[in-house]
Amino acid sequence: MSESGEALAVEAHGLEKSYRDGAARVRVLAGVDLSLAAGERVAIVGPSGCGKSTLLHLLGTLDRPDAGTVSIGGRRVDRLSARALARFRNRTIGFVFQFHQLLPDFDALENVMMPARVAGHSAAEAARRAEPLLAQVGMAERLDHFPSQLSGGERQRVAICRALVMAPALLLADEPTGNLDPASAEQVFQLLLRLQAEHGTTAVVVTHNPVLARRCGRVLGLDGGRLAPQTA
């Protein structure tokens, strides 16, 4: 595992996942294979409910597959204990969700500091990591603003900073602009790509927007529970 921010390769083989819907069982992923080089950026597109978020959750170790394997940096993460997974997520993976999921009781700076505090870093160390990131995204003057005092675009910028504060090897973004107006969406997406490139982080971006997806470089489509390359 990289704890120094060095990008890691991601390998997933034969991932399967199904959910119970009443008496029926819905198969969402039916043998997904995915291979990402260290530092690579890939977009995953597909219709609503096709399993994009489920795949992201499996790659992010938030959920376990019914079958198949996930390796990050050559390490089988689907075999780790819950405690080890928590530590792995904290040090290795950054998440950006469609709904920013900021903590409403904490201000912008505190939200970005939070992963470092979870890791056991001191408040000063966490602030030392968080402040430059927020300054980089133009939030230097909004550090003590609570999420309710920020616009949608600002919240998502804070969420991106929070995802990157531990210098993760892998960035997973689930519809990061899905809840924003076009102008804000463009700003946030540009920011995401810029920071990902600057940090050299391996990134998986789930999006509905084919235009944004193409800007990621490689685009994969999820349909019928399987991934396939998509061309323009």
Add this chain to the structure above:
Amino acid sequence: MSAVRAAGSLGTRAWALPFPLLLAARYLRSGRRDAFVTLLAALAVGGIAIGTSALVVVLAALSGLQSFLRDDVLTRTPQIEITLPSGWDPAAAETLMQRLRAVAGVRSLSRVLRGRGWVRVGSGVRAGEMVGYEGSLPAFFPAPEPARGPGGEPPPAAGLWVGSAPAAAWGLEAGEPVELISPRPALSPFGPVPSAVRIPFAGTYRTGRTEQPDELRLALPLAAAVRLFGSQGMRLSVETAGLSEALMVADRLLPMLPAGAHLATWRELNRPLFFALRLEKSVMFVSVFLIVPVAAMALVTALTLLVAAKRGEIGMLRAMGATAGDMRRGFAYLGLAIGAAGVLAGMGLGATAALVLDRWRLVSAPGNVYFVDHLPFRLEIGDLLIVALSTGGMTLLATLVAARRAAAFEPVEALRA
């Protein structure tokens, strides 16, 4: 803005705390924004405070009353009483007494003889317990008041001592002979007749407030008691520096006693009373304690609602790497802070109420029924500890139930909320 300034500008010192404590501290503050959860938390704090204060007041009242009863009863009880084996040689008894007097902690040791008989007062006769004493009046006849004649003559050196209440009722005067009659028969030319002696009235001792009006206890010289009851059943009364010392001295005396002798301390002599007092306190404690679980339910509800409201945040924190244990501890600290506020408020409220009620004697009671004209309150460290531990324990239990729910969310489930 520098990192140092940022760390200092975080609004509270809580940021220096470990993560679970930090979470609890912030949720405690932010609880003010969620009116419903705040209301439930306030109800929980109020309920726990009321239950705790009720426990403190009730236990203080029982301790006060029991302390009064115990003191009153114990002043009339020998500290240690040894019953010698029947038929024991008086010379051997004398030797034993010499040895026992030499034991560390023994202040005085004297023979006493107990029996039941009648006292003739005027034209009437009353039954009562008669205690033959050796030397001076034993300490379990408290506050002796020697009777003096009209000219201030001293009382007889060895005479009859009567409780202050019956002595006043009978109108006894110093040196006045009083006839005591024993049921033990003495042979006469007319066949067996009850033994009788006449003893001069020497003085009074303080009648206990808890003594019943028909309860009569008389102290008479040992020689007169032997004439009335014989020398069988002779006992030794031992006095020490205090009640707790008596228990230690009893342990030292016990191995020195001959086979067939029986030693009883003030504790054994009053076992039924102490058992009743302890039972009463336990039953009252359990009855009043039932308020606390009800209040703890409100705490569980408040925390459970808070956990439900924070489900998305819990999911995000888990995604950031917080463990289930971190979440459990965070919500447990939060619940403990709320519960501790209730317990501390209740302890303070209850202790203040008990002190005020005792200082100004605000709870009156009919003296002829309860022996006291007001209810005394007495705060005891042991009682306060029991209240704090039991209410604190119940709060902890309620908190852990709710905190487990916070830990039970899988990250992906919580994020879907």
